[in-house]
Amino acid sequence: MQVWARELGFSQIGVAPVDLSSAEAGLTAWLAQGFHGDMAYMASHGLKRARPAELVPGTASVITARMDYLPRSTPDGWQALEFARLQRPGEGIVSVYARGRDYHKVLRARLQKLSDRIAEQVGPLGYRVFTDSAPVLEAELASRSGQGWRGKHTLVLNREAGSMFFLGEIYIDLDLPRTEATSGHCGSCSACIDVCPTQAIIAPQRLDARRCISYLTIEHAGPIPLELRPLMGNRIYGCDDCQLACPWNKFAQRSALPDFDERRGLSGQQLVTLFGWTEDEFLRYTEGGPIRRIGHERWLRNVAVAMGNALRSADDSAMRQALQQRLAQASPLLREHIDWALEI
Incomplete structure (x- = not known):
C-alpha cells in the first residue's frame, strides 16, 4: 500500500484506530469556549468528528495520508x-499552500x-475519502497513525517533513493493522506561539480561531x-508565520507534483494590482485554486485591509486612488474596509 501511495504522490500513509474517545473532552471544551468562531458547522457536527464509525457506519479503520506541498521550485532558505x-x-x-491548485481536488x-x-486486491470494499471536507479530526487521526505529532501551533509535525503537507483520510470497513504513533519533539520551543501576529495560539496546542489570520x-x-x-499586515489569504518560524520546517519537502507550483499572478503581486481585479479577472486567476471559494467581495476586503496597513507605513497616491475608485460601487462590507484603509 505504501508503494501505491507513493506512486500517487503521497509522502506517507498510516492506519489509525476509530476509537477517538479520549479526544472528545478537548473538542467539547474548545467548542464551548467559542474558539471555532463563525465555523458553526463544527458545533453542529458535535462529537461525530471524534466518532468515525458514527460518521460512516461500518468504519473499522482509518487510512491517513499526507502529501507535501512546497512548490517544486522552492529555493533553499525559503522560510527567510x-x-x-x-x-x-x-x-x-x-x-x-494556496498558490497552486486546490488541494481538495488533488488529494480527493x-x-x-x-x-x-x-x-x-481485496474485493468489495466499503469506504469513503475525505480531505478537509467533513467532520473529521484530521490532525488527531494523523498523529495517532504515525504521521507526526501535534505541534504547539496545533498542526501535525513530522521529523523528516516539518508541517508543510496536506492530510487526507480513507474511512474503510477493513480492520487493518494500526501504525504506531510517534512521540512529540517540540520540547521547550515556543517559536510558533511567539511569532503569531495576533497571538491566536493562546497556549500550546490551543488555538483561538477567531484571532487567527487564516x-x-x-x-x-x-x-x-x-x-x-x-496586525494582519499584508497577509491577504492565509498566514504561514507559525510554520515559517518552526525549526522543523527546515526539513519541509518539495512536492513531486506540478499541481502545487505557483500560479502566475498570485505570488509577489502588488496590492494595487490585486485590488484592481474585476470579478471576471478574480475568477480567471483563481480558477482551479482554493482562493476562489472566498469570492471576489471577501478578496477585496482582505486586500483593502492590507492596503490600509501599507498606507499607514508610507502614503501612496496610487493606492489611495485605487481605493477611492472602488467606493462608489462597493458593498457595505467592502465600503467599511475601504473607509478604514483611507482613515490615516
Missing part, C-alpha cells in the same frame, strides 16, 4: 524569503485511486475586527 515579504507592505502575501482524486487499488481571511465572512486589522 517568505518572512522578507512582510517587509514589503505594498506586496500581497498569499499562503504558500488520488485518495479515490488509492481506494480503487485496494479494492482491486481564519479571518478565509473562513470569516463579515467585517474583520478593528483591533486585528493592523
